[in-house]
Amino acid sequence: MGGMFIDIGIPEDYKTAQHSIPEWIKKEKKPALFIDKDGTIIEDTGYTHGPKITIIKETTEVLKKYSQKGYHIIMITNQAGIAKNKFTIQDMTDNIDSIVNYYKKEGVIFDDIEYCLYHPQAEIKEYKYISLLRKPEPGMLLKASEKIKIDFASSIFFGDNKKIDNINLPYLKSIIR
Ligand SMILES: [Mg+2]
Numbered sequence: 001m002g003g004m005f006i007d008i009g010i011p012e013d014y015k016t017a018q019h020s021i022p023e024w025i026k027k028e029k030k031p032a033l034f035i036d037k038d039g040t041i042i043e044d045t046g047y048t049h050g051p052k053i054t055i056i057k058e059t060t061e062v063l064k065k066y067s068q069k070g071y072h073i074i075m076i077t078n079q080a081g082i083a084k085n086k087f088t089i090q091d092m093t094d095n096i097d098s099i100v101n102y103y104k105k106e107g108v109i110f111d112d113i114e115y116c117l118y119h120p121q122a123e124i125k126e127y128k129y130i131s132l133l134r135k136p137e138p139g140m141l142l143k144a145s146e147k148i149k150i151d152f153a154s155s156i157f158f159g160d161n162k163k164i165d166n167i168n169l170p171y172l173k174s175i176i177r
Contacts, residue, residue: 029034029151032111033066034141034167035059036159037077041099044160050086051094055102062158063108072111072148075099076140076157078164079115083122114140135164138172142172145176 008014038044041063043054067073075096081087094113100110116139118131133139144150152173159165 006110012103021173029149030070030072031154031156032072032074032148032150032152033063033157034074034076034144034157035133036062036157036161036165037075037096037099040158040165041075042095047081047084047086049081049095051098053095053102055099059158060103060106060108063103064106066156067108071156072150073108074109074141074144074148075113076135076144077115078135080115080119080122080134082117083119083124084125085123089117091124112144114144116140124167138167141167141169141172142176145172150176156163 006013006017006020008017035041038048040056041059042048042056045054063073079092082089082092096115097111100113103110114133116131116133116135117135118127118129120128120130122128131137131139133143141150141152145152152169155169157165157167157169
């Protein structure tokens with residue numbers, strides 16, 4: 001937490017807190033560029049995994065721009081291939097590491113990376129689950145917002161699939177203070 005302390009047991013401080021706390025929260029929050037992985041950051045080869053990646057160059061320019069603007073850069077990716085036994089968590093990690101390393105050289109750091117391992121038609125029993133983490137559900141974004149203060153109203157979701165990447169950010173703003 002930051003260095004501010006207000007004793008709301010003191011009437012004057014309580015009065016101050018009514019406006020200073022919301023202002024402080026607002027100032028602390030920055031917008032995020034939430035970004036999908038497969039088909040957005042890298043070419044989607046179908047259950048894309050492993051260290052070999054093909055970067056989508058146009059996306060690099062977008063990430064550089066928003067990173068320089070001060071947006072949090074947060075990767076949000078459904079990884080049903082693990083539930084469906086197409087590849088392992090290590091294969092996914094190798095894939096993400098390649099992306100992170102490429103972007104580090106481009107001057108872009110990912111503030112957070114969230115992935116969903118679950119799928120209702122999973123082959124692996126422990127991942128057979130209707131999860132609120134799986135896009136288009138907003139769970140991964142909420143999970144990120146527990147770690148990083150995010151201003152959802154001015155955030156953007158950048159993806160390649162209208163059905164699952166079109167997450168209602170103003171709605172999240174209405175439920176997250
Ligand atoms: Mg995609």
